[in-house]
Structure formats: structure tokens, C-alpha cells
Amino acid sequence: MKLATLRTGAATTTAAVLTGAETYLPLPASDVGALIAAPAWRVRTEEAVRTAPASAVVQVSGSQLAPLLPHAGKVICCGLNYGDHIQEMGRELPEYPTLFAKFADTLAGPSDELDVHGSDRVDWESELAVVVGATLTRADESQAAAAIAGYTVANDLSMRDWQNRTLQWFQGKAFDASTPVGPVLATADEFDGSGFEVRGYVNGELVQRGHTRTLVFGPARLLSYISQFTTLRPGDLVLTGTPGGVGMGMTPPRFLQDGDTITTEIDGIGRLENRVRIRQLALNN
Amino acid sequence: MKLATLRTGAATTTAAVLTGAETYLPLPASDVGALIAAPAWRVRTEEAVRTAPASAVVQVSGSQLAPLLPHAGKVICCGLNYGDHIQEMGRELPEYPTLFAKFADTLAGPSDELDVHGSDRVDWESELAVVVGATLTRADESQAAAAIAGYTVANDLSMRDWQNRTLQWFQGKAFDASTPVGPVLATADEFDGSGFEVRGYVNGELVQRGHTRTLVFGPARLLSYISQFTTLRPGDLVLTGTPGGVGMGMTPPRFLQDGDTITTEIDGIGRLENRVRIRQLALNN
Numbered sequence: 001m002k003l004a005t006l007r008t009g010a011a012t013t014t015a016a017v018l019t020g021a022e023t024y025l026p027l028p029a030s031d032v033g034a035l036i037a038a039p040a041w042r043v044r045t046e047e048a049v050r051t052a053p054a055s056a057v058v059q060v061s062g063s064q065l066a067p068l069l070p071h072a073g074k075v076i077c078c079g080l081n082y083g084d085h086i087q088e089m090g091r092e093l094p095e096y097p098t099l100f101a102k103f104a105d106t107l108a109g110p111s112d113e114l115d116v117h118g119s120d121r122v123d124w125e126s127e128l129a130v131v132v133g134a135t136l137t138r139a140d141e142s143q144a145a146a147a148i149a150g151y152t153v154a155n156d157l158s159m160r161d162w163q164n165r166t167l168q169w170f171q172g173k174a175f176d177a178s179t180p181v182g183p184v185l186a187t188a189d190e191f192d193g194s195g196f197e198v199r200g201y202v203n204g205e206l207v208q209r210g211h212t213r214t215l216v217f218g219p220a221r222l223l224s225y226i227s228q229f230t231t232l233r234p235g236d237l238v239l240t241g242t243p244g245g246v247g248m249g250m251t252p253p254r255f256l257q258d259g260d261t262i263t264t265e266i267d268g269i270g271r272l273e274n275r276v277r278i279r280q281l282a283l284n285n
Numbered sequence: 286m287k288l289a290t291l292r293t294g295a296a297t298t299t300a301a302v303l304t305g306a307e308t309y310l311p312l313p314a315s316d317v318g319a320l321i322a323a324p325a326w327r328v329r330t331e332e333a334v335r336t337a338p339a340s341a342v343v344q345v346s347g348s349q350l351a352p353l354l355p356h357a358g359k360v361i362c363c364g365l366n367y368g369d370h371i372q373e374m375g376r377e378l379p380e381y382p383t384l385f386a387k388f389a390d391t392l393a394g395p396s397d398e399l400d401v402h403g404s405d406r407v408d409w410e411s412e413l414a415v416v417v418g419a420t421l422t423r424a425d426e427s428q429a430a431a432a433i434a435g436y437t438v439a440n441d442l443s444m445r446d447w448q449n450r451t452l453q454w455f456q457g458k459a460f461d462a463s464t465p466v467g468p469v470l471a472t473a474d475e476f477d478g479s480g481f482e483v484r485g486y487v488n489g490e491l492v493q494r495g496h497t498r499t500l501v502f503g504p505a506r507l508l509s510y511i512s513q514f515t516t517l518r519p520g521d522l523v524l525t526g527t528p529g530g531v532g533m534g535m536t537p538p539r540f541l542q543d544g545d546t547i548t549t550e551i552d553g554i555g556r557l558e559n560r561v562r563i564r565q566l567a568l569n570n
Contacts, residue, residue, distance in 0.1 A: 073390075074388050079453070096450040096451055096456075098452060099455050099456045100453045100455050101385075101386040101388065101455050103358065103359050104358075105358075105516060117513070117514075118514075137461075138402065159514075165380070165381040166365075166381055166382070167383060168383050168384060168454060170361075170384050170386050171384045171514060174514060176422075176514065176515050226456075228403055229402075229460045229461065230390055230460065231390060231461055
């Protein structure tokens with residue numbers, strides 16, 4: 001099952017389920033987060049698909065897709081998590097996951113233009129993201145695995161100048177509407193557990209490719225770890241880190257230019273395609 | 286004017302205004318964040334105080350005080366911000382504020398017991414916190430100053446073992462219900478701009494004392510800076526950093542023991558008094 005959040009007005013959205021190539025059936029919930037927080041949402045969604053008249057299905061263009069979880073209570077990201085990339089850099093595998101936070105305001109839609117104000121070192125980070133489907137407090141890995149609602153695609157766009165102004169990355173990672181996420185939540189039952197190939201492109205050129213089987217901390221391990229200190233709830237989002245191939249790591253470093261398009265893709269889930277606009281600030285902060 | 290959020294049931298709260306030593310008038314808003322997001326809240330609150338019958342006023346004990354902003358959309362903290370402490374450590378004053386994030390779940394009430402699971406390096410950080418009163422996007426300092434609803438007291442309790450497991454502090458700073466905040470929001474008009482003395486005590490012993498006049502980034506500067514990358518909204522909370530005297534900086538380092546009480550105090554606002562419980566984990570994460 002593939003779920004999305006559709007824009008229905010300037011500040012309104014609806015949850016919807018994919019029924020065809022670009023067709024969705026709207027569901028009685030304001031977004032995917034609200035949908036999966038309700039009891040028996042799987043059964044009720046299957047029932048809705050079975051019983052809806054053909055006229056209820058809508059054709060959807062990219063710009064109508066909202067951030068998958070526009071009101072996510074927690075967005076937590078893991079850095080330095082692709083083992084092959086860490087080892088090729090000659091570093092040791094970490095004992096603990098490196099975690100940082102974003103807010104729901106940081107999220108953007110899967111086809112949105114990403115307007116970045118006041119940075120000239122904008123970099124891409126293609127990632128698998130995990131959507132939490134049940135409340136988790138100090139959960140073990142098997143409880144965490146059972147609580148995964150599904151998976152989506154994200155790009156943890158990073159303003160490297162702001163990220164590296166201090167030792168804490170947060171300010172370079174939390175620009176409003178800078179992290180596209182979607183296009184859909186692909187429910188966990190659709191996958192066999194062998195993992196995901198994550199690919200990133202800049203203006204159509206492949207720049208990142210990694211497989212989540214090389215993650216040091218896989219989805220269930222990450223959710224279990226995070227739940228030791230903070231409760232995860234349905235609709236929370238955990239980004240699992242990015243493979244090698246970011247612009248900062250190139251020689252010389254390569255950053256996005258105004259008008260560049262980044263594509264972030266995972267087979268079986270879908271693709272984000274975002275044009276990046278670099279706006280300079282009058283105020284010199 | 287001093288505003289608080291009172292517990293009215295297991296999961297319900299109300300905003301209230303202080304009318305006497307421990308007496309409050311409940312207001313028609315679910316918490317202080319909801320109150321100050323509504324138009325004309327100052328005038329309507331003054332009107333409520335003038336017209337309420339004496340019977341509407343309630344006596345409140347410490348345990349009835351909820352986290353001041355139980356649903357804060359953003360909680361953003363600044364580290365390394367007391368200039369005198371930075372200079373006494375022989376470091377240079379920073380050019381940019383070091384920022385990290387917490388979630389609303391991280392907040393606790395001003396008299397709550399703080400239950401910490403799985404850390405044995407629990408440390409105190411007494412802080413002034415700023416409550417945002419208006420929406421700020423890429424604001425300059427004067428706009429930011431005008432948008433300060435008021436001030437409160439916070440203790441950025443820090444699990445140093447978790448904080449230092451990786452380079453990113455987030456996991457040691459975001460334990461659920463670990464950051465007491467309150468007891469009240471003291472509105473900005475009550476202060477003359479000369480700043481605040483922040484004091485921290487462990488079991489009654491003074492361990493921290495600092496004055497916000499020595500902040501490298503004062504309240505308005507911090508709000509302006511943050512608003513360059515993310516929108517601040519009414520009820521968001523910004524913690525301004527802690528002065529010298531944390532346990533980690535002592536020789537030898539001193540951490541809180543199960544049953545210790547931390548007191549965090551700012552004249553003109555109020556005092557937090559929290560017993561800390563250290564619970565060990567069965568699961569070795």
C-alpha cells in the first residue's frame with residue numbers, strides 16, 4: 001500500500017492512497033500522520049479502496065503532493081551510517097548512532113522548489129526514511145521492527161556553511177522547507193527485508209548510490225536506540241543517513257547552484273525531484 | 286503579568302494567570318502557548334483578572350504546574366553563550382551561536398520529579414529561556430526584541446554520557462521529561478532590560494551563578510539569528526545557555542545522584558525545584 005499527503009488548499013491537506021500511476025483515493029484523514037495514528041487504518045484503507053466509486057479517485061500532479069508528514073512530531077536524523085562509505089574514508093565504524101533533530105517545518109513536498117536563503121554551500125544527502133507506526137518507549141529491536149509503518153524517500157539538504165559554523169549541525173540542517181520527503185509511504189509489508197538501494201542525482205547525473213544493507217544502524221536498531229531516551233509515536237520520521245557521494249566530499253567540493261535539480265530515488269518507493277533556488281540575504285547574519 | 290500552565294487532569298491543562306502568592310485565575314486556553322497565540326491575549330487576560338469573581342481563583346501546589354509550554358512547536362537551545370565563562374576557560378568568543386534542538390516531549394513541570402533512565406552522568410544547566418510571542422521569519426534584532434512574549438526559567442538537564450557518545454549533543458539533551466521549565470512566563474514588560482541573574486543549586490548548595498548581561502548572544506540576537514533559517518512562532522521556546530559551574534566542569538566531575546534535588550532560580554521570574562531519579566536500564570543500549 002502506498003500512502004501520500006495531498007494538498008487540497010493553501011493550508012489544507014488530505015491523506016490518500018495510491019490507486020494507479022498518478023491516481024489517488026483521498027481518505028478521511030488530514031495527512032498520512034493522522035491516518036496512521038488512527039486504529040485499524042490498514043483495514044479501513046483497504047475497505048475504502050474496495051468500496052470507493054471510480055469517481056472518487058483523483059489525478060494528482062507532483063505539485064499537489066505535500067510533505068508526507070507535514071505535522072511530524074519528531075524528525076530525527078542519523079549521520080555517518082553507511083558502513084562502506086565510513087570504511088572507504090578510513091574511519092572506524094561507530095559504536096553509537098550520531099543523531100540530530102529537525103522540525104516539521106523543515107520538511108518539503110516531493111516536487112517542491114526548495115528556496116534556500118543565505119547559504120552558498122547547499123549540498124544533497126539522499127536517504128531512506130522510516131515512518132514510525134506505533135508508540136515506542138524503551139523498545140527492543142523486535143518491538144521496533146514491528147512498529148515500522150513503512151518507508152519513504154528523503155533528501156537531507158544541508159547548508160554546509162551553516163552546518164559547520166559551530167560543532168552542532170542543527171542550524172545547517174533545519175532550514176524551513178528544505179528537506180523533501182515522499183512521494184509516498186510504502187508500507188513495510190511490501191518489502192522482503194533485503195534493504196533498499198538509495199540513489200541521488202544532480203541535474204540527471206548520478207552522484208550517490210548506496211545500499212541500506214551496509215547501514216551500521218538499520219531501521220529497527222535506530223528506532224530501538226532512539227526510543228531509549230525519547231518516545232516515538234505514529235507519524236514520527238527517522239532519516240537513516242546518506243551514502244557517499246555528497247558534494248562536500250568531492251575534490252574540489254561541489255555545491256548546488258541556483259536552478260539545479262536534485263533527484264532522490266529508491267526502487268519500490270518512488271522519487272523526489274526538487275529544483276533548488278539559492279536566495280541571498282540582505283541581512284548579513 | 287505571570288502566566289502558567291496548570292494540570293487539570295491526566296492529560297489536560299489550562300492556561301492561568303498568577304493573582305497571588307500561589308493563586309491563579311484559570312484562563313480560556315489549554316496552555317500558555319495556546320493563550321499567547323490568540324489575538325489580544327494581554328488585553329483579554331487583564332480584563333479577565335479585573336472581572337473574575339473571587340471564587341474563580343484557585344490555590345495551586347507545585348505538582349499542579351505543568352511544563353510551561355507542553356506543546357511547544359520548537360525548543361531551540363544555545364550552548365557556549367556566557368562570555369565570562371568562555372573567557373575564563375581560555376576560549377575565544379564564538380562568532381556564531383551553537384544551537385541544538387529539543388522536542389516538546391523533553392519538557393517537564395517546574396516541580397516534577399525527573400526520571401532519567403540509563404544514564405549515570407546526569408548534569409545540571411541552569412538557564413534563562415525566552416518565550417516567542419509573534420511569528421518571526423528572517424527578522425532583524427529590533428523585530429525579534431518586539432516579538433519576545435517574556436521569560437522563564439529552564440534547566441537543560443544533560444546526560445553527559447549520551448551527549449558525548451558522538452559529536453552531536455542531541456541524544457544527551459532530548460531525554461523525555463528531563464528539561465523542567467517554568468514556573469511562569471513573566472511577560473517582557475515586567476523587566477527593564479538590564480538582564481537576569483541565573484542561579485543553580487544542588488541539594489541547596491549554590492553551584493551556578495551567572496548574569497545574562499554577559500551573554501555573547503542575547504535574547505533578541507538569538508531569536509533574530511534563528512529566524513534566518515527557521516520560522517519562530519508564538520509559544521516556541523529558546524534556551525539561552527548556561528553559566529559556569531556545571532558538574533562536568535568540576536575536578537573531579539560531579540554528577541547527580543538518585544534523589545538529588547536541583548533548584549534553578551531567576552529573580553523576578555521564579556524557581557524550579559526538581560528531584561532527580563536515576564533509573565538504570567535492563568537493556569544495554
